Amino acid sequence: MTTTAGREPHVTLLNISKRFGGVQALDDVTVRIAAGSVHALVGENGAGKSTLSKICAGVLAPDAGSVLIDGVPVTLRSPRDALLHGIASIAQELALVPHLSVEQNVFLGSEPVVGAFLRPRALRKAFNTLAAEAGFDLDPAALVGGLRTADQQKVEILRALSRGASTIIMDEPTAALSGPDTERLHAVITDLARTGHTVVLISHFLSEVLQLADTVTILRDGKHVRTASAQAETNASLIEGMLGRTLDSVFPDKPPAPGPDAPTVFAASGVTAPGVNDVSIDVRVGEIVGLAGLVGAGRTELARALTGAVATSSGDVRLHGKKVAIRSPRHALRRGVVMIPESRKEQGLVLQRAIVENITLANLDTYSRSGLVARRREQTAVRRVLERVQVKAPALSAPIAGLSGGNQQKALFARALLCSPSVLLADEPTRGVDVGSRRAIYDLIVEQARAGVGVIVISSDVEEVLGLAHRVLVIRGGRVAAELTGDQMTEENVLHAAFAEVNNDPSQEPGGATDD
């Protein structure tokens, strides 16, 4: 790995400034990106990394400063302009046609043709050449809709390469990927750099940044903090640079574990639903139970079954020892079983509606009399709960889409708090959330447990599960593969239980073993 100084900058962002109304999103930022390197941009949400990458990709125009490619100033008025100069960006939301094959997607709009007729063989040949150049292994005839996300990202990358892109901007490419897929994408990024492409990587995962990047640029509040070789950085130094202070501890102190005589607030047994196979789970008052496992192992499906979001085919649920039937999310909420869903954009928020409307959506009845919403009372309650979750909201009537990812997640917590839960399920509570907000969310979870709420935390981040939970259930193939408590709660044991594919006998699983 070389430092930037050793190579000619391929793309130079020179003295870039950008304002959005009253906010200085970028303030005189200069970044030099070396050809054939992986250059990471890190910073908290709102630090300006997305704005910078959008300027680089031609989506936004800078107010001041210029973009230079190989030393020549260029004007990028549109993503198309940027692509003409060899810069392409892979968006977080992929833009592929699911019913077309891999090769058709890659060459969509630039298919080899004779007159009006397609040339399938030329298409296949062009695809194979391209894939070989990038070092990707993909079935050209496979339908894109059936591919894993990591492979779909490859298709998107190939599409960019087919149009002559030499610089690829990736904004949070691994945010939605499971462990193995993340590994695959990492290999893709390495391959791209090896074959002479330049990758601009934006990521919240600092370990990923340290592992992949040659050079790291830290941004804070729209200002350039420093650009340094990734080898010179550590997790702690990056966090310190991003926050401008050191983060004392990632996780808050766990609340005291409930004693053996603590009452069980929520007990489900023999739950079977799509993707869930005869699972039993119980949570005591004030206990935090972690659900670990791979993406697709059935954790989310279990949470959805427990909260009535999908129908269960069997199993019974006891709340405070009393048997209850939870037939719908509405039922669950009425009984104090509250879920914060996995995807806040698809399942959590009504993005174009006001902050206040989003927060009171689940308990609007509380603020209404004979159907009429008492808006003053509603606003007061929302203001109070937003203070509790530490969201500095603009006008409460502004669309919630305007909040940062971390604040949107806190807004979902606010909604849950207003429902006064006795059981709280949080599915991937810190996905796409910046480092600063992450701790605030952990604090909220712990605070709920201290207040006597039974909490179930689902996360793909093993550290997160271990850092928060009193007890961890590892889910694999829709079943509880292992239950880990006390000393058994180690990353190794969790991963072992999550991955153990050969051994199907639960009694022999390493997760249940005694080593720490």
Add this chain to the structure above:
Amino acid sequence: MQPMTEQRSRVRKVVAQPTPATAGAPAQWPPRLSWLSGGAPLVARWRRAGILFPLVLLFVVLSVSSGPFFTKNNLLNILDQQSATLIMAAAGTLVLVGGGIDLSVGANYALSGVVAAQVLQHNSIGLGVAAGVGVGLLVGLANGVITTFFRINSLIATLAMSFIASGIASRVTNGNLLVLTGKPDFAKIARTDFLTVRTSIWIMVVCVLLLGLVLSRTTTGRYLYAAGGNAEAARLAGVRVKGVRIVAFAASGAAAGIAGIIDASRVLSAQASSGNQLAFTVLAGIVVGGTSILGGDGAIWRTAAGVLFIALVGNGYDLLGVNPLYEQITLGVILLLAVGVDAWSRTQRT
């Protein structure tokens, strides 16, 4: 582009401020209009108020260029003629906001008028009115149940329903015009003057205000916005998405019933083919007002402005004596512009 960046940055800026939000302050101005716009922020409110500018402009232009335009008689005539459309469009706004569409209002309007006329020929007027509104409500309920519980796309379901309703209406009338000249009392429903304004207009005003109240101030209205904006999120938050959608379709059906009776009373006759173009006129009014066809966004007052804008265009053509051929072309262009502006503002939002 410009208004959007400003709106966005306004949001960002306040987020970045370390001081606790001085929430409430921005809600003070413009003074308490939020019940009209469904609680939108300031800049968005101005953008959403977009329909008002062409409406006022057209109003001024017509007032200056045509003597008879700005007379009480002409203006009340416009409202009188538009009362049925306004009622249906106001209720249709609920359906659109909730993420559906109701193409059956025209046929439903005709069916309601015909049924009311048929019933009151041999019964009391009250029974006739009840039958008309009841039929409208039933058709609306059926639309709601079919689109929610049977999960049939509302565009197709209500299109099918419009054929069915039209067919039933033709069956009731045997293809004839039902003349009600023998029931002069029925005309009183729409043609009585109250405070120098026709009852048709009063009924319309009450219906529109009531529907506006439902959409902007009640839990049902709030849930409709959520259902149309993100149905899955709404469901997971405990909202009865199907329930509120059925309410919207039922309101649309009942509105078609009321509208059918008002017009039957205005002209003292009813026929099965009277609603042929009406569903599109109603939809055009809603969309020109700025309510999104994708759901989750819209307001009753905007729909009223949209319907009136289209009505003024028609009235202008009449008064200025321009070839009415161009009226339809103008309407088409206006509709495209309105949808274009909506689509454009959506791309600016992301």
